[in-house]
Structure formats: C-alpha cells, structure tokens
Amino acid sequence: MQHSTIFPRSLRYLLAVAEHLNFTRAAESLFVSQPALSQQIKQLEEQVGTQLLERSGRNVNLTDAGEIYVRHVKRALTEITSAGEALDDLSNLTRGSLTIGLTPITDYLTVSLIRQFLDRYPKISLNTVEMTQQQIEEAVLQDNVSIGVIFSDSFSLTTRSKELEAYTLRTDSLVLASRLDKKNIQVDKELSPATEALTQPLALLNSKFEIRKQIDNYFANNSLDPLVSLESNSVGFIIEIVRRGGLMTILPESIVASVEDLSSIRIEPPLPTHTATIIMRRSAYRSQACTAFLELALSWH
Known part of the structure; x- marks a missing residue:
C-alpha cells in the first residue's frame, strides 16, 4: 500500500x-x-x-x-x-523492530524459531531479553516487550493475569540429564527409580525461575532430597559443567537431545511436562513484525 x-x-x-x-x-x-x-x-x-x-x-x-x-x-x-x-x-516488513522476553529455558527452545524469523525477515531488528517468567509477564503488561515466551501453561502473577493472552508453542518433558557415557550407551533405557537415578549432585537453575519451583515441588511430592551443589541463572553454564562430569541436571528433553555430550535418564515417577507458551497483552497494539512472528511461531515445529 x-x-x-x-x-x-x-x-x-x-x-x-x-x-x-x-x-x-x-x-x-x-x-x-x-x-x-x-x-x-x-x-x-x-x-x-x-x-x-x-x-x-x-x-x-x-x-x-x-x-x-x-x-x-x-x-x-x-x-x-x-x-x-x-x-x-x-x-511490507522491510523495516521494523521487535522485542521478545525469554526465560533461560525458552531462549534455548526458540533458537531455531528465531533463526527462521531472521531468515524470512532480515530487515526486522530483533531484540531478545532474558528474564524470569514473572519479569516477562510484568514486562508484557507494561509494554516493555511485545512478546514473551515462558516455559509454563500458567501465569506467575496473581493479579492482572486476565490481561494476558496465551498461545501454546510446544510441549516438552523435563528429564534428568548427565554426561554421556560413550562406553555404556543403552538404546532402550528402562525407567529408573528416582532414588536410584539421582546418584550425583545436581546443578539447577536458581529459585527465581518457575522451572526450579516445579522441580522443587516434584522433589517434595515424592519425598526426595537430592543434593543441589550448584545453582545458576544460566542454562548454558549448567550444560557446560554437566558435560564435564560429576554433576547431573534437570532440563527440557529437547534441550538435552540437542547437546551432543548429554544423555537423558528416564525416571519414575516421571518429571513434569511443561508447555512453552507465547504471551502478549490482550489489548496491546500489534505491529506487523509482532503479527508475523506470532504467525510463524504457531506454525513452527
């Protein structure tokens, strides 16, 4: 036009x-x-x-x-x-900008999606900001970010949550992960009792993050008290230190599968399943870039 x-x-x-x-x-x-x-x-x-x-x-x-x-x-x-x-x-989407809020988990989960968006719309300036889920929800409500991607199907905020609109991106299960033992690779892994599988100290995201709260709830509900030796706000750091051996972690299965030197361990009772969710303020103005990202995300596999 x-x-x-x-x-x-x-x-x-x-x-x-x-x-x-x-x-x-x-x-x-x-x-x-x-x-x-x-x-x-x-x-x-x-x-x-x-x-x-x-x-x-x-x-x-x-x-x-x-x-x-x-x-x-x-x-x-x-x-x-x-x-x-x-x-x-x-x-024509030959100009514009878009700011997206991501958690340490969803920034890993959405790498390929963001890569597709940049390939399709190379002249759109994309800015990603890493925050906790609650910070993302607040930023969306205050229009500091146009889109938020959280690893949960429920909101952290107890107030104003009705002002948020949610779109399911993908579902992913949490798994226990450790360094891959190339000398003892099992093709068909049987379920291991959690008490037996948690043989090494854990490296986990700190308690500010929603995923950590869910993991702690899992431990409490199943009377588990594993040793958490390391807490961090960086998924990348946790992955690197677990790859070196001596520590285990709990992450989404798709992230573990994408790391060459990590293997997932199926445990019983199973860890929670979570949904990566796009959130936007319900009555917010949606730019052309924002609409294009949402359309691509909803068709993303």
Missing part, C-alpha cells in the same frame, strides 16, 4: 513559487489559476505574521524570512515523505 504525502496546500504553493520565482509559472506547474495561488500565499503570510515574498512586477523573490521559512518547509516535506515510505516499509 502506497501512502500519499499529506502536505498543506499553501506550503506546496510556496515551494513552487520559490522554485520558479514567478507566479505564472508556479501556477502552471501546479495546474491552478494564478489568483488562487496568490490568495493561498497571502493567507500563509498572514498566518505566519511576516512577509515571505518580495513582489516586483512579474518577478518575485524570497525575503530573508522567506528563505528561512522555505528551508524549514523543505525539511518538513522530506520528513513527511520519509514517514510515508517508512509506513510502506512496515507493511
């Missing part, structure tokens, strides 16, 4: 006179009568309260005030024209 430039008639007439320095030729270039043009210029001078043109017979020149005024009018016209072009770019 092309946006026509909206610009006051009197200013367009002034620019034409400034270009031709002649009322007749200016009127001809605008396809209007000379009296109509002269009337518009007169009204403009009355509005600004100063003389813009010096008339001498058929010729006309800009006054000092006219020179200054025309310079600013040209600048304004350029900006207005650029604004229309920018709107066209937005509708």
Whole structure:
C-alpha cells in the first residue's frame, strides 16, 4: 500500500513559487489559476505574521524570512515523505523492530524459531531479553516487550493475569540429564527409580525461575532430597559443567537431545511436562513484525 504525502496546500504553493520565482509559472506547474495561488500565499503570510515574498512586477523573490521559512518547509516535506515510505516499509516488513522476553529455558527452545524469523525477515531488528517468567509477564503488561515466551501453561502473577493472552508453542518433558557415557550407551533405557537415578549432585537453575519451583515441588511430592551443589541463572553454564562430569541436571528433553555430550535418564515417577507458551497483552497494539512472528511461531515445529 502506497501512502500519499499529506502536505498543506499553501506550503506546496510556496515551494513552487520559490522554485520558479514567478507566479505564472508556479501556477502552471501546479495546474491552478494564478489568483488562487496568490490568495493561498497571502493567507500563509498572514498566518505566519511576516512577509515571505518580495513582489516586483512579474518577478518575485524570497525575503530573508522567506528563505528561512522555505528551508524549514523543505525539511518538513522530506520528513513527511520519509514517514510515508517508512509506513510502506512496515507493511511490507522491510523495516521494523521487535522485542521478545525469554526465560533461560525458552531462549534455548526458540533458537531455531528465531533463526527462521531472521531468515524470512532480515530487515526486522530483533531484540531478545532474558528474564524470569514473572519479569516477562510484568514486562508484557507494561509494554516493555511485545512478546514473551515462558516455559509454563500458567501465569506467575496473581493479579492482572486476565490481561494476558496465551498461545501454546510446544510441549516438552523435563528429564534428568548427565554426561554421556560413550562406553555404556543403552538404546532402550528402562525407567529408573528416582532414588536410584539421582546418584550425583545436581546443578539447577536458581529459585527465581518457575522451572526450579516445579522441580522443587516434584522433589517434595515424592519425598526426595537430592543434593543441589550448584545453582545458576544460566542454562548454558549448567550444560557446560554437566558435560564435564560429576554433576547431573534437570532440563527440557529437547534441550538435552540437542547437546551432543548429554544423555537423558528416564525416571519414575516421571518429571513434569511443561508447555512453552507465547504471551502478549490482550489489548496491546500489534505491529506487523509482532503479527508475523506470532504467525510463524504457531506454525513452527
């Protein structure tokens, strides 16, 4: 959609006179009568309260005030024209920006989705911010981020949650993970009792994160008291230290499967299943970039 430039008639007439320095030729270039043009210029001078043109017979020149005024009018016209072009770019997704809030878990889960979005819309500026689930919900409600991706199908906030709209992205199970033992790889792993599987200390996300609360609930509900030797707010750090051996962790199965040196251990009772969920403020304005990301995410596999 092309946006026509909206610009006051009197200013367009002034620019034409400034270009031709002649009322007749200016009127001809605008396809209007000379009296109509002269009337518009007169009204403009009355509005600004100063003389813009010096008339001498058929010729006309800009006054000092006219020179200054025309310079600013040209600048304004350029900006207005650029604004229309920018709107066209937005509708074509050749310009725009998008800020997405991610938890340490969902930033790993959505890497391929974000890569697809950047490949499809390379001129959209994408900014990702890592936060806890509660921080993401608050940021969405305050319009500090357009989209949030959380690893839960329920909200942390007890107030204003009705203002949030949720879209299911994918479901993923939590699994116990350890360094891959290449000398003893089992193709068909049987379920192991959690009490027997938790043979090494754990490295987990700290208690600020919703996933940790769910893990702690799992331990409490099943009378488990494993040793948590390391807490961190970085999934990447946890993965690297577990790969070196001596520690285990609990992460979404898809993340563990994507790391070459980690193996998952199926335990009984099974760890919780979680849903990666996109959240947005229900009544928020949705930019073209925001809408495009949501459409791609909902078709993502």
